[in-house]
Amino acid sequence: MSDPERLLEVRDLRVCFQTEGGVVKAVGGVSFDVDRGEVVAIVGESGSGKSVTAMTLMGLTRSANASFQGSARFEGTELIAAREDQLRRIRGARIAMIFQDPMSSLNPVQRVGEQIVEQIRVHDHAISKRAAGERAITLMARVGIPQARERARSYPHEFSGGMRQRAMIAMALSCSPSLLIADEPTTALDVTIQAQIISELKQLCEETGAAVILVSHDLGVVADIADRVLVMYGGRIVEQATLDELFYDPQHPYTWGLLGSIARLDRDRTQRLPAIAGMPPSLVNPPEGCHFRPRCPHAFERCTQVPGLDSRLAQGSGHLDRCWLSPEQKRKLRSVEGVIGLASDETVIA
Amino acid sequence: MGRFVVRRVASTIGVLIAISIFTFLIFQAIPNGDPALRLAGRTATQTQIEAIRHTWGFDKPIYIQYLRTMEKIFDGSVVSYNQGFNVEEEIRRDLPVTASLALGAGFIWLALGIVFGALSAWRAGRWLDRGLTVLSMIGVSMPVFFLGAVLAYYVGDKWGVLPPGDYVKLTEDPWGWLEHLVMPWFALSVLFIGVYSRVLRSTILDNINDDYVRTARAKGLSERQVMIRHVLRNSLIPIISLWGLDFASVIGGGAILTESVFNLHGVGQYAAQSVQALDIPSVLVITMFGAFTVVLLSAIVDVVYAALDPRIRL
Numbered sequence: 001m002s003d004p005e006r007l008l009e010v011r012d013l014r015v016c017f018q019t020e021g022g023v024v025k026a027v028g029g030v031s032f033d034v035d036r037g038e039v040v041a042i043v044g045e046s047g048s049g050k051s052v053t054a055m056t057l058m059g060l061t062r063s064a065n066a067s068f069q070g071s072a073r074f075e076g077t078e079l080i081a082a083r084e085d086q087l088r089r090i091r092g093a094r095i096a097m098i099f100q101d102p103m104s105s106l107n108p109v110q111r112v113g114e115q116i117v118e119q120i121r122v123h124d125h126a127i128s129k130r131a132a133g134e135r136a137i138t139l140m141a142r143v144g145i146p147q148a149r150e151r152a153r154s155y156p157h158e159f160s161g162g163m164r165q166r167a168m169i170a171m172a173l174s175c176s177p178s179l180l181i182a183d184e185p186t187t188a189l190d191v192t193i194q195a196q197i198i199s200e201l202k203q204l205c206e207e208t209g210a211a212v213i214l215v216s217h218d219l220g221v222v223a224d225i226a227d228r229v230l231v232m233y234g235g236r237i238v239e240q241a242t243l244d245e246l247f248y249d250p251q252h253p254y255t256w257g258l259l260g261s262i263a264r265l266d267r268d269r270t271q272r273l274p275a276i277a278g279m280p281p282s283l284v285n286p287p288e289g290c291h292f293r294p295r296c297p298h299a300f301e302r303c304t305q306v307p308g309l310d311s312r313l314a315q316g317s318g319h320l321d322r323c324w325l326s327p328e329q330k331r332k333l334r335s336v337e338g339v340i341g342l343a344s345d346e347t348v349i350a
Numbered sequence: 351m352g353r354f355v356v357r358r359v360a361s362t363i364g365v366l367i368a369i370s371i372f373t374f375l376i377f378q379a380i381p382n383g384d385p386a387l388r389l390a391g392r393t394a395t396q397t398q399i400e401a402i403r404h405t406w407g408f409d410k411p412i413y414i415q416y417l418r419t420m421e422k423i424f425d426g427s428v429v430s431y432n433q434g435f436n437v438e439e440e441i442r443r444d445l446p447v448t449a450s451l452a453l454g455a456g457f458i459w460l461a462l463g464i465v466f467g468a469l470s471a472w473r474a475g476r477w478l479d480r481g482l483t484v485l486s487m488i489g490v491s492m493p494v495f496f497l498g499a500v501l502a503y504y505v506g507d508k509w510g511v512l513p514p515g516d517y518v519k520l521t522e523d524p525w526g527w528l529e530h531l532v533m534p535w536f537a538l539s540v541l542f543i544g545v546y547s548r549v550l551r552s553t554i555l556d557n558i559n560d561d562y563v564r565t566a567r568a569k570g571l572s573e574r575q576v577m578i579r580h581v582l583r584n585s586l587i588p589i590i591s592l593w594g595l596d597f598a599s600v601i602g603g604g605a606i607l608t609e610s611v612f613n614l615h616g617v618g619q620y621a622a623q624s625v626q627a628l629d630i631p632s633v634l635v636i637t638m639f640g641a642f643t644v645v646l647l648s649a650i651v652d653v654v655y656a657a658l659d660p661r662i663r664l
Contacts, residue, residue, distance in 0.1 A: 058568055084573075092570030099568075104561040107580055109587075109659055118579070119569040155660040171569070 007179060007211050008034040008057070013070035013080070015049075015056050017063075022284040026052040028235035029070070031309070036178065039205070039212040041222040041243075043258065044232035047280045050215045053232070054181045056080070057213075058097055059087040075178065093123040096172035100184035102164035106156035113137065113152025116171045123175050139170040144200055162193035169201060176208055183215045198224050219262055223247065228318075231255050234281040234291030237309055241319040251312065251321035253342055254292045256334045260341025274341055290322065297343050298325060298333050354664035358649045362642070369641045370634060374416050377630045384408070385431045385630060406431075419631060423638070428631045430624070437632045440620060441639060447517045448616035451538065451608065452600040454531055459539035460593050463546025467589075468582060470547055471554035482547065489544030498537040498611035505533060515613040538608040542596060546589060553585040560584075587658050591651045598647030602640030 015027040027049040034040050042050040055061045057072055057079055072079040075094060077086065091097075099105040107115060116136035121127060127135075133152070140148035143166040156164055165185060172180055182201065186194035202225045205212050216222055222229060222243070229246045231239040231254065239252040250256055257276040278295035281287055287294050289304035296303070307322040325333065336343050377383045386403040387394075394402075403409045407418055422428040428437050470482040506514025512533050518526035557563065558581055566580040603617035610619055617636060624632035656662045 060564060060567060088570050088572060090570070091568055097565075097568040099561060099565060101561055105565045107562040107566070107584070108661055109584055110580075118571070122570050122575070157661045168565075 003035075005035045006033055007036045007038075007075065009071075009073045010053075010057070011071045011073075013053065013056065013072060014068065015052050015061060016067045018065040018067070019284075024283045025235055025286065026283055027056065028286070030232070030235075030237055031070075032230055032237065032240065034179065034211050034213060037206075037209050037211055039202070039214060039225050039227045041214040041216060041226035041229045042232055043216055043219060043222055043229060045217055045280055047283065048232040049235040049283075050217075050232045051183050054097075054183055054213055054215045057181065058091055058095055059084070060097075089123070092119055092172075092177070093175045094177055095179045095181060096175070096177040097181045097183065098165070098168050098172050098185045101188045102161055102168050103156075103188065105168060106164055108156055111153055111155055112159065112167050113140070116140070116152075116167070116174055119171050120174050135174065136170070139174055140167065143167070143170045143173075143204065144196075145170070161189050162197060165189060165193075165197055166200075169197075169204065173204060173208060173210070177210055179213065180205060180210045181213045181215070184217070185214070186221055187216070187218070194221065195224070201225065219258055231258070234286055235283055236291060236322065237320075238292065238323070239321040240309065241321075245319045249313075249319070250334065250340060251319065251327070251330055252292075252323045253296050253298055253325075253330075253334070255321075256336075256340055257342035260336060260339070264339075274336075274344070276342055277344060290324075298329075300324070351664055354652075358645075358652075362645045362649075365641055365645050366638055370420065370638055371416065373634050373637045374412075374419070374630070377628065377633070378412060380628065383628055383630075385628075388628070389431055419634065422631075423635055428635060430629050430632050432627045432629045437635045440632070441617060441635065444615055444617050444620050446519070447614050448601060448603065448605065448609070448618060450517070450520065450527065450531055451534055451605055451614060451616060452597060454535040455538040455542075455600065455605075455608075456593065456597045458535050459542035459546060459596075460589075462539065462543045464550060464586070464589065466543060466547035467550025468554065468577075470551040471558070472577065474551070474555060479551075486544035486547050489540040490548075492540055494537055494541065494607040495611055497540060498534070498608060501533050501537055502611060515611075517614045517616075534608050534612040534614060537611070538600070538605055546592065549592065550585060550589055553588055554581055557581050557584050587655065590658065591655055594647045594651030594654070595644065598644040599640070601647075602643040603636050604640070 010033070011031050013027055013030045014025070017024045017026055030049070030053055032040070042053065044050045052061055056068065057074070059079065059082065062084075068080050070080060074090070077090065079087065079090070082090075106112065110118075113133060113136045116139060117129065117132045120132040120135055121129070124132070137148045137152050140152060145151050145163060145166050151159075151163075156167075159167060169185075185201065186197050189197060198221055201212070204210075212225070214222065214226060226243050228240070228242050230237050231246070231252060233254045239246065239250065239255050241249075241251070246255065247259070250259055254276070260274045261276065263273055276295060281291045281294070289306055290296070290299070293299045293303045302324045307324050309320045309322050311317045311320050312323075313319055313327055323330070333343065334340050386399050386406065386408050389406065390399045390402050407415060410418075419428065423438075426436075426438050429435060430437055430440070466482050466486065470479045473479045502514040505511045513530050514533075516530060518530050520527040563576060563580055566576045571579070601617075603621040605616065606618040606622045608614070608618070609616045610622060613619075617639070620632070621636045624636060652664060656664050
C-alpha cells in the first residue's frame with residue numbers, strides 16, 4: 001500500500017520540552033510527506049517549531065526533558081521511536097543535515113578534509129583512509145571549493161563563510177543520503193553568497209536524487225528552490241501548498257503577512273516595510289483555538305476553535321490551510337493596496 | 351615562530367631582571383635583614399661586623415651589591431651567607447628530588463583530573479557527578495600539611511604500608527624510589543585533581559552544546575566518538591595550559607609543604623630553609639630559578655597550545 005515514491009511520512013508529530021517555565025509545546029501535531037527527490041520548504045518565524053521538527057527527524061532534539069509523540073516513517077524505519085543505535089546508522093548516511101551557522105558548525109581544531117573523511121568512514125567501515133580522503137577531495141571540488149586538494153588540509157577558520165557552508169554541504173552529501181535537511185543554510189551568509197549556495201544545493205540534489213527539507217524564514221530563498229511549502233506558526237502547520245499556489249493564492253492570513261512583508265522593488269520607497277503586528281505566541285500557554293488569532297485582524301468568533309488543516313478549495317486539492325474564512329472572503333481580505341498582504345488593524349477599521 | 355622565540359627570550363630576561371631586583375629589595379626592607387650581623391655571629395664586636403661588612407661588600411651602594419650578586423650568580427660562584435655552600439650546587443643536588451616529585455605527581459593529577467572531570471561531565475547532575483563534586487571540593491580544601499601528615503602518620507608510621515618520608519635515588523634503588531614517592535605524589539596531587547576535574551567538567555559542559563558537537567552527532571558518530579574526538583579534544587586545551595604552569599611552579603620549588611612534610615630535600619624545602627635563615631643569595635637564586643621554569647614552561651605551553659588549536663598564531 002505504501003507509495004514507493006514516498007520517502008518520509010510524518011504523522012501528528014508532537015514535541016514538548018519540560019522547562020522551568022512550564023511545558024513548551026514546540027511542535028503540536030505536524031503531519032506531512034516528502035517524496036523522493038522533492039524539495040519541501042518549512043517556513044515560519046523564530047519559535048514556530050520548524051527547526052525542532054527538522055531536528056527531531058534526526059533525533060537531535062532527544063534529551064532528558066524532551067517528550068515525543070506521533071510518528072515519522074523514513075524508508076521503512078520509524079524515526080521517532082527508533083533506538084539510538086538505529087538512528088546512528090541513518091544519521092549522516094540516509095538523512096544528512098546542514099546547519100545554520102557554518103562558522104560554528106565545523107570543529108575548529110580538525111582539518112576540513114578530516115571532518116568529511118570522518119563522516120565517510122563512520123558509515124563505510126571497509127573504505128581505507130586514503131580512499132576516503134580522495135573522496136572527500138572529490139566532494140569538495142564538486143561543491144565548488146577551488147584547489148580542493150590543498151583546501152582539504154585547511155582548518156575551518158581559514159575558510160570564508162560561504163566556503164565553510166560548501167564544506168558542510170560536501171560533508172552532508174558524502175554518503176549519498178536520500179534526504180537532506182537544510183536548517184536555514186544561508187541565513188548566516190552574505191546575500192550574494194546565499195543565492196549561489198542555494199542554486200548549487202538545488203543542482204547537487206538534482207544530481208544525487210536527494211530530497212530536501214529546507215527550513216527557512218526567508219521566502220525569497222524558498223521561492224528559488226522549493227517544490228512545496230509548509231508554513232508553520234506556533235508549532236502547527238497553518239498552510240501547505242505548492243510553491244505557485246502559495247505565492248499566487250495564499251489561504252492563511254499569516255502567509256499573507258509573510259508575503260506582504262517581503263521587501264519589493266515595485267513598492268513605494270517612502271513606505272515602511274509592512275510587518276505583522278504583535279508577538280509570536282507563547283508555546284507554554286498558547287492562545288486558545290487558532291494560534292494566529294491574537295494577531296489576526298480578520299479573526300471572528302469561530303477562531304476560538306482550532307481549524308483543521310483541510311483543503312478548502314477544490315475537492316482533492318493538495319492545498320491545505322488552517323483558517324475558517326471562506327476562499328471568497330480570503331480572496332477579498334488578502335488584497336491590501338493591490339498586493340497580497342495582511343491588513344493592519346487600522347485598515348480594517350477604516 | 352622565529353619572532354615568537356625572540357619575543358619570549360626578551361620577556362624572559364625582563365621577568366628575571368624584575369624579579370631579582372624585587373627579591374633583592376625585599377631583603378633590604380626586612381628588619382634584621384643585615385647579613386653582616388648574622389655572618390659575624392652572636393658575640394661579634396662592632397669592629398668585626400664592620401670588617402665583615404667591608405670584605406663582603408655590604409658597605410657598597412645597593413645597586414653595586416645587586417650587580418655583584420648577579421655577577422656571581424651568572425658565573426656560578428654565588429655562595430650562601432649562612433653555610434658558605436655554593437648555592438647552585440645545592441640546587442643541582444636538590445633538583446632530582448623535586449623533579450621526581452613533580453613528574454610523578456604531575457602525571458597523576460593530570461590523568462585523574464581528566465578522568466574525574468570527564469566522568470563528572472558525562473554524568474552531569476547524577477549521583478556520580480555529585481559524588482565527584484563533593485570529593486573534589488574536599489580535595490581542593492584539604493591542606494597538604496594536614497593530608498600529608500595524616501598519610502605519613504597512618505600509612506607510614508602506624509600501619510607501615512609505605513615509608514613515611516625521605517628520598518631514595520632512582521639510580522640506586524628504583525623500587526625504593528617509587529615506594530618513597532607514592533605518598534608525596536598523592537598528597538601533592540589531591541588539590542590539583544580537584545581543581546582540574548572541576549575546570550574540565552565545566553569546559554566540557556560548555557562545549558557539549560556547541561554547534562560542531564551537534565554536527566558530529568548528525569554525522570552518525572556514536573556518543574563515545576562524539577565525546578572523545580570532538581568534545582574532549584576541544585576541552586583539554588585549557589587543561590594542558592593549566593598543567594604546564596602548575597608543573598612549572600612545583601619544579602621551581604612550589605611544593606614547599608609537600609617536601610617539608612615528607613622530608614624530601616628538594617628545591618622547595620631548600621627555599622623554605624633559606625627564607626627562614628634570611629639567606630639572600632640562595633633565596634635570590636631559587637626565586638629566579640622558579641621564575642625561569644614558569645616562563646619556560648609557559649612558552650612551551652604556548653607552543654603546545656598552538657599545535658592543539660590551529661586558530662592560535664604564535
